[in-house]
Amino acid sequence: MRFHVHEQVSFCWMAVVLLGAGMSGIGEADLAAQESPGQAEGAGQRSEKSPNAADVDAQIGRLIKQLGDDDYFVRERAQKELAKFSFEAFDALNAATAHEDLEISARAKYLLRLMRVEWTTKEDPPEVERLLSDYEAQNEKNKVARMVALAELPDGSGISALCRLVRYEKSPLLSRRAAIQLLGREPPDKKHVGAIRSHLKGSRRPAATWVLTYLRLGDDPDGVIKDWTGLVEAEQKMLKTGRTDTAIVAELVRLQIGWLKAAGQNDRAVAAMRKLIELEDGDLQKLALLLGWLHEEKAWSVVEELYAKFKPQFHENSFLLYGLAQARLELGEQEKAEATAKRAQKLNPGKDPEQLIVHLMTAYRLQNAGLFRWADAEFRHVIETDDAKGGMGIAARSWLAEMWHDRGQDRRAADMLKALVDPFGDEAPDDTDIGTPALEIERTLGDIRSRMYYFFACDAKEKNLPAKHREFLDKAVAVDPADLDVLIACHQLPEQTPEYRKKIRELIEKSADGLRKDIKETPQAASGYNQLAWLIGNTAGDLDEAMKCAETAVRLRPQNGGYLDTLAHVYFAKGDYENAVKTQVRAAEFERHSGLIAKKLAVFKKKLEEEKNRKK
Numbered sequence: 001m002r003f004h005v006h007e008q009v010s011f012c013w014m015a016v017v018l019l020g021a022g023m024s025g026i027g028e029a030d031l032a033a034q035e036s037p038g039q040a041e042g043a044g045q046r047s048e049k050s051p052n053a054a055d056v057d058a059q060i061g062r063l064i065k066q067l068g069d070d071d072y073f074v075r076e077r078a079q080k081e082l083a084k085f086s087f088e089a090f091d092a093l094n095a096a097t098a099h100e101d102l103e104i105s106a107r108a109k110y111l112l113r114l115m116r117v118e119w120t121t122k123e124d125p126p127e128v129e130r131l132l133s134d135y136e137a138q139n140e141k142n143k144v145a146r147m148v149a150l151a152e153l154p155d156g157s158g159i160s161a162l163c164r165l166v167r168y169e170k171s172p173l174l175s176r177r178a179a180i181q182l183l184g185r186e187p188p189d190k191k192h193v194g195a196i197r198s199h200l201k202g203s204r205r206p207a208a209t210w211v212l213t214y215l216r217l218g219d220d221p222d223g224v225i226k227d228w229t230g231l232v233e234a235e236q237k238m239l240k241t242g243r244t245d246t247a248i249v250a251e252l253v254r255l256q257i258g259w260l261k262a263a264g265q266n267d268r269a270v271a272a273m274r275k276l277i278e279l280e281d282g283d284l285q286k287l288a289l290l291l292g293w294l295h296e297e298k299a300w301s302v303v304e305e306l307y308a309k310f311k312p313q314f315h316e317n318s319f320l321l322y323g324l325a326q327a328r329l330e331l332g333e334q335e336k337a338e339a340t341a342k343r344a345q346k347l348n349p350g351k352d353p354e355q356l357i358v359h360l361m362t363a364y365r366l367q368n369a370g371l372f373r374w375a376d377a378e379f380r381h382v383i384e385t386d387d388a389k390g391g392m393g394i395a396a397r398s399w400l401a402e403m404w405h406d407r408g409q410d411r412r413a414a415d416m417l418k419a420l421v422d423p424f425g426d427e428a429p430d431d432t433d434i435g436t437p438a439l440e441i442e443r444t445l446g447d448i449r450s451r452m453y454y455f456f457a458c459d460a461k462e463k464n465l466p467a468k469h470r471e472f473l474d475k476a477v478a479v480d481p482a483d484l485d486v487l488i489a490c491h492q493l494p495e496q497t498p499e500y501r502k503k504i505r506e507l508i509e510k511s512a513d514g515l516r517k518d519i520k521e522t523p524q525a526a527s528g529y530n531q532l533a534w535l536i537g538n539t540a541g542d543l544d545e546a547m548k549c550a551e552t553a554v555r556l557r558p559q560n561g562g563y564l565d566t567l568a569h570v571y572f573a574k575g576d577y578e579n580a581v582k583t584q585v586r587a588a589e590f591e592r593h594s595g596l597i598a599k600k601l602a603v604f605k606k607k608l609e610e611e612k613n614r615k616k
Contacts, residue, residue, distance in 0.1 A: 357392070533549035
């Protein structure tokens with residue numbers, strides 16, 4: 001699918017790091033020649049010349065104890081000896097930073113700071129090198145963002161780097177953050193499991209233990225669930241130390257809930273959900289994230305418990321109230337649900353852009369949840385509150401029209417946009433800027449007119465009015481010859497003259513060339529690949545190129561339903577109806593309430609069934 005008004009906003013938690021105190025002692029030169037994790041794969045493991053591992057661990061343990069000796073010279077000697085071990089002593093020193101003896105804790109922190117880590121290796125792909133080249137110079141928030149980016153790299157190419165961060169990131173919080181990224185993705189395939197175990201083998205850090213325990217899930221689910229309960233309890237006890245936080249504990253609990261549900265232990269899963277509520281402190285952003293997750297889990301009764309604990313926060317936030325309203329709707333409490341929705345709509349009653357944006361984003365969320373009547377009311381509130389020529393009103397009309405188009409109500413969609421463009425008059429140039437700066441949306445009057453004519457054309461096609469269908473498409477392409485949906489519809493018109501076919505083909509190739517240029521300039525942006533695949537996959541372009549682009553877009557954004565829809569269309573165009581259906585089913589899972597995706601899925605299924613019957 002090509003057209004996306006905007007995308008959902010995702011949040012990532014910030015890590016807060018408590019910096020340890022340092023002490024004077026040995027110089028950095030004493031450690032300069034020591035090996036770091038990036039310089040040798042499996043750093044921290046024993047070399048062939050190393051003595052027995054148990055003896056080394058015992059020696060390191062004795063030296064750490066001597067860091068707190070009453071004799072200053074004993075402390076200094078132990079510190080210098082520990083420095084020689086470098087990363088062999090990393091785990092023990094890291095644990096010692098929380099020692100009750102402040103002298104031991106401070107010297108351990110100092111030794112850790114002297115260990116200079118090179119986060120990249122010569123085996124890393126270029127994208128990993130780019131993300132980690134200046135990792136040490138970043139603040140905590142940016143470091144977490146780099147971890148997220150590593151986790152999202154295709155084919156698991158960031159997994160090894162994340163393992164290094166789990167094991168050698170000196171901040172206990174950030175080590176845990178890296179582990180959360182490994183735990184929060186799809187289970188690694190066999191080729192990565194061995195690498196993860198190799199990277200984390202022997203590490204005593206809690207974050208490494210989580211990941212290694214997680215890897216046992218396929219072979220020993222009952223054992224992992226039992227062990228995980230202990231890990232969660234241990235992490236919860238750490239909350240007061242500053243080495244973890246409630247967001248990390250909550251992530252571990254969510255994993256536990258998923259495994260409990262998969263094992264059919266629903267009562268224990270609900271009890272764990274209540275533990276999530278206990279972890280909340282009333283922060284609106286955190287509440288919104290938890291509410292969204294509870295919706296995904298369809299834990300409607302738990303939503304009521306969340307509301308009972310945080311009523312004041314719910315009553316001042318429309319997103320939370322609508323979430324409660326939906327839960328009540330799912331529980332069959334229609335009257336209470338409607339009353340809650342009305343209360344939500346009355347929040348943010350002013351005309352300020354900040355308040356109108358809340359209504360717009362709320363409408364978009366409601367649309368994605370399939371609550372179209374409530375979404376319609378929110379869109380209309382913005383339209384009625386803002387002037388017809390105001391940026392927010394224009395955005396609301398545009399998005400509402402797109403929602404109606406997706407629901408197959410093309411005449412309503414076209415009339416909505418007609419009401420938007422009519423006040424500008426026929427003489428207003430198509431390049432008139434009517435974007436919404438507050439939402440960073442750039443649109444022209446021509447963009448809106450083109451979509452209006454396209455919706456009129458769709459309505460005419462549905463009513464079997466071929467002449468009107470062609471007339472409105474001609475008007476649309478005249479206004480905006482680069483609208484991909486319009487070009488595709490023009491290409492698919494029956495009984496085209498050679499001149500008309502040539503004209504449309506040239507416009508398609510011009511748009512395709514522009515998209516290829518965009519891809520070359522921003523090769524990591526999935527949008528360009530998706531749009532090019534959508535255009536040439538639905539016309540007479542090179543289907544192999546379309547397939548390559550569609551697959552790239554999905555690899556870059558694997559959970560985007562619109563991009564999966566495009567890939568399904570390309571499979572269909574290539575005659576691979578089985579993969580078209582499979583991919584469209586995945587698209588429908590991410591876009592559960594999209595009418596267009598559901599409609600095409602029915603078409604693909606019908607064609608697959610016909611093909612199977614033909615081959616019998």
